[in-house]
Amino acid sequence: MPKSFSVIPMKNIVLIGFMGTGKTTVGRLLANRLGRPFFDSDKKMEYENNLSIREIFEVYGEFYFRQQEKMVIAKLSHYKNAVIATGGGVVLSLENMNNLKRNGVIITLAASVEAILERTGRRNTRPLLDDFAQRERIIKKLLKERAELYYNADYSINTSSKSLQQVINEILFFLRQGGYLRGKR
Numbered sequence: 036m037p038k039s040f041s042v043i044p045m046k047n048i049v050l051i052g053f054m055g056t057g058k059t060t061v062g063r064l065l066a067n068r069l070g071r072p073f074f075d076s077d078k079k080m081e082y083e084n085n086l087s088i089r090e091i092f093e094v095y096g097e098f099y100f101r102q103q104e105k106m107v108i109a110k111l112s113h114y115k116n117a118v119i120a121t122g123g124g125v126v127l128s129l130e131n132m133n134n135l136k137r138n139g140v141i142i143t144l145a146a147s148v149e150a151i152l153e154r155t156g157r158r159n160t161r162p163l164l165d166d167f168a169q170r171e172r173i174i175k176k177l178l179k180e181r182a183e184l185y186y187n188a189d190y191s192i193n194t195s196s197k198s199l200q201q202v203i204n205e206i207l208f209f210l211r212q213g214g215y216l217r218g219k220r
């Protein structure tokens with residue numbers, strides 16, 4: 036019998052949620068905390084295409100981006116013990132969600148329009164929010180379209196007025212309560 040807990044295959048911890056809710060940042064910190072590998076579907080797509088997300092949108096368009104996203108999610112879903120941050124639009128595909136759920140516990144990060152505006156305004160890396168004058172309207176529209184899809188999760192956290200550390204502690208509490216973590220961590 037292996038002594039180390041880490042070799043026991045465990046579910047992936049998958050973060051979903053709208054742009055700017057903190058998936059990439061929280062995912063990386065959580066993975067460090069748990070000593071698990073971290074993957075971000077956008078980063079993996081950028082690496083595999085040798086293009087930034089912005090370039091993929093500009094050169095090939097959103098449809099191609101969504102196809103690439105599906106391929107990356109299908110690959111990541113075969114991993115074990117990982118923390119996976121997804122892009123905000125991953126919920127648009129039921130195939131993505133079914134893949135992620137097969138071996139993952141799904142956690143939604145949510146945030147108010149104000150927090151999303153503030154957090155996504157720091158760096159202009161999201162092609163869907165390029166039109167600066169229309170950002171608030173676009174965020175509200177997309178949130179409305181997707182709201183129900185983000186409920187497709189095992190747990191949900193409103194991060195609006197929480198620090199990164201508070202968000203991580205809340206995730207850890209949920210994971211421990213749910214028996215998703217084994218060992219001392």
Ligand SMILES: Nc1ncnc2c1ncn2[C@@H]1O[C@H](COP(=O)(O)OP(=O)(O)O)[C@@H](O)[C@H]1O
Pocket residue numbers: 052053054055056057058059060061120154155157194195197198199202
């Ligand atoms: N709870 C939080 N409190 C304050 N800032 C946050 C919080 N969560 C994320 N951020 C910041 O918001 C920005 C967007 O976060 P990011 O992880 O890229 O979100 P996502 O991957 O969900 O789009 C980053 O600058 C990040 O540091």
Ligand SMILES: O=C(O)C1=C[C@@H](OP(=O)(O)O)[C@@H](O)[C@H](O)C1
Pocket residue numbers: 052053054055058059077088121122123124125160161162163
């Ligand atoms: O919501 C979306 O459709 C998108 C979210 C982005 O990821 P983040 O949620 O990490 O910003 C990125 O995948 C792309 O710009 C499209």
Ligand SMILES: [Mg+2]
Pocket residue numbers: 058059060077120121122
């Ligand atoms: Mg991200």
